[in-house]
Amino acid sequence: MNPIGIIGGTGLTRLAQLAGQDSELVPTPYGAPSAALVRGVVGGRQVAFLARHGSPHRIPPHRVNYRANLWALHAAGVRRIIAVAAVGGITEGMDDGRVIIPDQVIDYTYGRAHTFFEEDLEEVVHVDFTEPYTPALRRELIAAARELGLDAAETGTYAATQGPRLESAAEVDRLERDGCHIVGMTAMPEAALARELELEYASVAVVANRAAGRADGEITMARIEATLVAGMERVGRLLERVLPQL
Incomplete structure (x- = not known):
């Protein structure tokens, strides 16, 4: 059975629920x-966890x-990914x-290596990205x-900013006018690359x-980190519930 991939973002650099751990640095082209x-x-389900920003948290989103x-x-056999952000x-x-379990994304990033299809091609490749998040996996979550x-x-x-x-x-006012509900920095090109590899x-x-403009006072990392403690605890419970069912 293929392992489920979990990508952990800010606030989730390790998965405490993971039993019988071993690690491997996988080389790539x-x-x-x-x-x-x-x-x-x-919960009886094989999992492969990757800390998006490194462990410890040190790599900025861009x-x-x-x-x-x-x-x-x-390469590790993952065919379904749950990305935490x-x-x-x-x-x-x-x-x-x-x-939030988003169903759409708008990409405002720039200058990122965003595709596997750019060199040594026999033909130009386009992938359908109408639904950037896999509906069946979203339904299970x-x-x-x-x-x-x-x-x-x-x-x-999800508004993906640089x-x-x-x-x-x-x-942020512009993002809201564009129809965005949340803003982060890592959804793209991650979601599109998953689609190119035919991963859920x-x-x-x-x-x-x-x-910005919606909060009272300055946005500080201390405030963000305090909020994420409880938020990531909810995510942990959600993963424990959904993983055995996948």
Whole structure:
């Protein structure tokens, strides 16, 4: 049985529920991934965990080697990925600690290596990206969240910005006008690369803070980290519930 891939973001550099762990740094044609793959079992299900920003957390979002990360998971036999991310909440209801299972993404990033299809091609390759997050995998996450009573937002559009700085209030106003509900820095090109490798991919996002212009006072890392403690505990419970069912 193929392992389920878990990509951990800010606030989730290790998976505490993972039993029988061993790790391996998987070489790729695109360089080294952010960290070694940590393999183990959660609820009887084989899992391969990768810390997106490294372990310890040290790689900023615009410097993550997304191609190497996705290639390493694919080479390890992963065919389904749950990507965890910390985000800012833009619209009403996207409050601190809220869990979101997004269904759409808008890419505002630039200058990132964003495709596997650019060299030594016999023909140009285009992939369908109408639904960037795999509907079947999203449905399983939503069902598990309902069983746990997590009150997760079951849809939402993720604005992927460049970082590492946070956005200005005017930029967040624009994102809201564009139809975005949450803002983060890592959804792209990660989701598109997963699609190019024909991997099922879904995201679980946690609101770490209200976005610029929506929060009271300055947005600080201390405040974000405090919020993520409780938020990632909810994510851990969600993973424990959904993984055995996949």
